[in-house]
Amino acid sequence: MLKTGFISLLALTAATPALAQSNPDAGERSDSDIVVTASGVEQKRTETGHTISVITRDDLETSQVTSISDALNLVPGVAVAQSGPVGSQTSVFIRGAESSQTLVLIDGVRINDPSTPNGVFDFGALLTGNVERVEVLRGANSVIWGSQAIGGVIDVQTIAPTDTLSVNASAEYGSHDSVKAYGNVSGKSGIFAGSFGAGYYRTDGISSLIGGTERDGYRNFSANGKLLVEFSPALALDLRGYYNKGRIEYDDAFAFPGNPANSIPESDNEQFTGYVGLNHDLFDGKWKGRLSYSRTDLVREGSEAGATGPFNYNVFTARGQVDRFAYDGNLDFGIASLVFGAAHENTFASTFFPLGGDVTPTTFKSDYSSFYGQIGVNPFAGLTVNGGLRYEDHSQYGNHTSFGADAAYTPNDGQTIFRASYAEGFRAPTLSEALPPFGNIDLKPETSKGFDVGIEHSFIDRKVTATATYYHRKSNNLIAYNPATFQSENIGRATSKGVEVGLIVRPNDDLDVRVNYALVDATTRSPGANFGNQLARRPRDKASFVADWRSPWGLKLGATVALTGDSFDNINNSFANRLDGYWLTTVRAAFPITDRFEVYGRIENLFDEDYTVVKGYNTYGRAAYGGVRVTF
Numbered sequence: 001m002l003k004t005g006f007i008s009l010l011a012l013t014a015a016t017p018a019l020a021q022s023n024p025d026a027g028e029r030s031d032s033d034i035v036v037t038a039s040g041v042e043q044k045r046t047e048t049g050h051t052i053s054v055i056t057r058d059d060l061e062t063s064q065v066t067s068i069s070d071a072l073n074l075v076p077g078v079a080v081a082q083s084g085p086v087g088s089q090t091s092v093f094i095r096g097a098e099s100s101q102t103l104v105l106i107d108g109v110r111i112n113d114p115s116t117p118n119g120v121f122d123f124g125a126l127l128t129g130n131v132e133r134v135e136v137l138r139g140a141n142s143v144i145w146g147s148q149a150i151g152g153v154i155d156v157q158t159i160a161p162t163d164t165l166s167v168n169a170s171a172e173y174g175s176h177d178s179v180k181a182y183g184n185v186s187g188k189s190g191i192f193a194g195s196f197g198a199g200y201y202r203t204d205g206i207s208s209l210i211g212g213t214e215r216d217g218y219r220n221f222s223a224n225g226k227l228l229v230e231f232s233p234a235l236a237l238d239l240r241g242y243y244n245k246g247r248i249e250y251d252d253a254f255a256f257p258g259n260p261a262n263s264i265p266e267s268d269n270e271q272f273t274g275y276v277g278l279n280h281d282l283f284d285g286k287w288k289g290r291l292s293y294s295r296t297d298l299v300r301e302g303s304e305a306g307a308t309g310p311f312n313y314n315v316f317t318a319r320g321q322v323d324r325f326a327y328d329g330n331l332d333f334g335i336a337s338l339v340f341g342a343a344h345e346n347t348f349a350s351t352f353f354p355l356g357g358d359v360t361p362t363t364f365k366s367d368y369s370s371f372y373g374q375i376g377v378n379p380f381a382g383l384t385v386n387g388g389l390r391y392e393d394h395s396q397y398g399n400h401t402s403f404g405a406d407a408a409y410t411p412n413d414g415q416t417i418f419r420a421s422y423a424e425g426f427r428a429p430t431l432s433e434a435l436p437p438f439g440n441i442d443l444k445p446e447t448s449k450g451f452d453v454g455i456e457h458s459f460i461d462r463k464v465t466a467t468a469t470y471y472h473r474k475s476n477n478l479i480a481y482n483p484a485t486f487q488s489e490n491i492g493r494a495t496s497k498g499v500e501v502g503l504i505v506r507p508n509d510d511l512d513v514r515v516n517y518a519l520v521d522a523t524t525r526s527p528g529a530n531f532g533n534q535l536a537r538r539p540r541d542k543a544s545f546v547a548d549w550r551s552p553w554g555l556k557l558g559a560t561v562a563l564t565g566d567s568f569d570n571i572n573n574s575f576a577n578r579l580d581g582y583w584l585t586t587v588r589a590a591f592p593i594t595d596r597f598e599v600y601g602r603i604e605n606l607f608d609e610d611y612t613v614v615k616g617y618n619t620y621g622r623a624a625y626g627g628v629r630v631t632f
Helices: 002-015 055-064 068-072
Strands: 053-057 078-082 090-094 104-105 131-138 153-157 166-174 176-191 192-206 216-232 237-247 265-282 287-303 317-330 336-352 362-377 383-394 398-409 414-426 445-461 466-480 485-509 511-524 541-550 556-564 582-590 597-604 622-629
Touching: 002 541, 053 055, 055 131, 055 556, 068 090, 068 131, 078 511, 090 104, 090 153, 414 466
Parallel strands: 104 153
Antiparallel strands: 053 131, 078 090, 131 153, 166 176, 166 622, 176 192, 192 216, 216 237, 237 265, 265 287, 287 317, 317 336, 336 362, 362 383, 383 398, 398 414, 414 445, 445 466, 466 485, 485 511, 511 541, 541 556, 556 582, 582 597, 597 622
16 A cells, blocks of 8 residues: 555656756755765765755745654655654664764764764754754765765754844744744854854653653753854854753663663753864965864763662763864865865763663773875866775774765756766774673774766756666675674675655745655675565655645645655564554644744644554654744
8 A cells, every 4th residue: 555655646746737946855945056065065066976965944944843853754765763752762774774874963073972882873852943954965975074974974054153143033832742942143243253042842742662651751952053253364263062951751661670661761861062173265265174173072861760670771871072183175276176184083982880780980982093085076067076085094993995986967057967976985883892891892894885876857947856866885894792792793784775766846936846755675685594684674665745835925835745664673574573654744834924923833643643663662643833933
């Protein structure tokens, strides 16, 4: 039935009147033609062979989504697994890669958590709030970004400083006694330009586990800030900061002795990123660069009311810190350009389980240095070719070199774009994977080799844009914990291949219809009983239909239909671990009372679909929300 739904959805798209938009992926608009994740510097989308989706502030406000993961779930080739209500552990898989193989940046600072076993970033606490833009690069790009960029790169950017004073605020209330409020002010005065904001979210939530009798609530506070001091046209100081603190209540799926499923474990999670950069622009823009220092500081503390027993692992403290010193440069030679850089990174992690038998915290430390360079050439109008190398030297496991290349060609000023890329990716073993007591210092990094080819074409006066991309990636030396040896080992191989297609029809500024479909064939190639099985929580089929219309009198109406195909909860693709596919429908409306004041509302899961994303964990039924936005 679900496959029939996919076919019907595509047929509906084909029957839609001719409409337009320059970029075909969900969330991409004509104001997102500049990207940074391809080469680390601003670049036109027509000049890179990488597949990149951009989610803008307008997209987030139009869709009214609460969390960044909800927006990512509409990007083709991206799957999201959330273990319970808002704030719960949330993993993102790009093109079938492991969640640990996605590099996450907030305002250009890496925020993957080194205190977790595999260095994964938890998207549960990352709400839309004062986020201005999200770039999603699908596919490896280790030349520019180094370790973890096997599946892709997600770059989240908060609101940037504006040339004139700008104030934005919003407030919302809805189902499960959910409240959220955000505000941001930005502007420029003399040599100073800044943007500062904060937000708050709380909800009573739902039971984290299916069948639970008590609600698991969530609270979140966030703050963001950017300050640019332009000493001269050639020299500027760049300061950035982001802070997020959330408290999540959850259920214990393992029910340790004295710790039943409906007990009340809680986790306080703090995230901080800070950045100090000195930017230079020399020789009439021929040489641009930045010398920077950044810090990532992540703290997780777990507790439980009435916790008993010697092995209650809900009581814990974990901390991860990353200090990074870097220089990144860009030389422009006209028909050619060079991006290059060097970095040194110190990483620290600490874990402490007092009720699990720990007497003192377990600490880990490592450091590494890296160097990279990528050349881009424009041999003739419309063709751009990029190629580069990255060399990494880690204190724990040695050195590694990655190669990547991509090309983009447009014969008609962007109306048609041919893209291709080849990339080698790698992920260095995390501190807990590589160091005693449970780590293995002899581990090799996870590696991958992959390519993609695609075409983007706009027609009917660029009122219709369509894309199609094929990709293929092989991964080796995947790291997994072996309970027989009590150590991490290189035991895994996987292959991921698939197709991503998209269509945007937009006849004018008042109507926008977008459709995406992705086939993700991600399977294990490790010898054994599970050879050829589908990787966990990665549905083969995903599609979405998004339509938004603004009436002549200002009323805005929209709907999203998201389809997720069948998947499995773990690598053992047995019937007991099967997760059935499902449809989720959201309808929304917004009405501007004045040019500065707007009211809005939405109904999520309109048809009250009963579905499961992670086995044993609950999902929301029908829910309604309403709010206001103010702009000055």
